[in-house]
Amino acid sequence: MGIAAPRFTSYVPLTDLTPSPGNPKRHEIERIIESIESHGFLDQPVTDERTGRIIGGHGRREALIEMQSRGMRLPDGLLLDDDGGWLVPLQRGWSSRTDLEAKAVIIKLNRxxxxxxxxxxxxxxxxxELATGDAELFDSLAFSDEEMNDLFRKVDPESLPGGPADLDERQDQGAAGGDTGFADSGDNDRSRTVCCPACGELFSPGQ
Known part of the structure; x- marks a missing residue:
């Protein structure tokens, strides 16, 4: 006899995802859409079996509704029903004891x-690594200047792999006939350089 899983995934119509009223969390819908479009639907909403409402995934629900209204393609991770509706993976199996507990869990899941x-x-x-390997992926993270400056105050760029000290060492090896680790891309490629967020050096993405 099998054991019933206390938590499980069911695919349900997007239109059946009922939000909790008054959800206090703000969402950057465009960034959520960009992430879903780029990487697929990765983080399942969570439902409260007692109320039939979701307690996690309100922003993802809004993003999917907006994507569907724009006629965007079905995201990876979703399914289509027989009528062309979007089916969303939903975590099932949890029930709140009271409305107050449900509200507390909504806050905790975000906080x-x-x-x-x-x-x-x-x-x-x-x-x-992202800035030097794939500038577009780095940009998609949308770290603000303030956040980056705060990070600079906590981390010594000299100590990072690829930082000035590491770069100087590889340049010294190159001068001695070793491989510097950087290809000579020529003048035509210099416009594609990006500034490393950690050490401030200029790098060509992908090199």
Whole structure:
């Protein structure tokens, strides 16, 4: 006899996703649309079985409705029903005990991930790798100047892989006949350089 999973995924019509009234979380719908369009639908909404309303995924619901109204293609991760409607993966199985608990969980699902913040050095290394490897992906993260300046105050760019110290070492190796790790792209490619968010050096994406 199989064991019933306490949490499971069901594909439900987008039109059946009922939002919780008065949800206080703001959403950047255009950024959510860009992420879904680029990477597919990755984060399932969560439903409250007691109320039949979602407690997580309000922004994703709004983004999908907007995408459908614009005639955009079906995102990866969704299905089509027989009538061409969009079917969305929904996490099922949880029930609130009271309306107050449901409201508390709505806040927690949004607040807890943001409360811890970021570990500065790994974040700086990720951003440096993205900026030098794929400028378009880096731009899609939409880090503000204020956020980047705050990161600069916490992380010494000299200590990062690809930072000035590392670059100087590779240049010294190149002068001695070694490989610097950077191809000579020529003058025509210099316009495609980007400024590394972590160390301030100019790099050509993909090199």
């Amino acid at each position: 807890l991930p943001e409360a811890a913040g970021w570990d500065p050095r790994p974040l700086a290394e990720y951003l440096e």
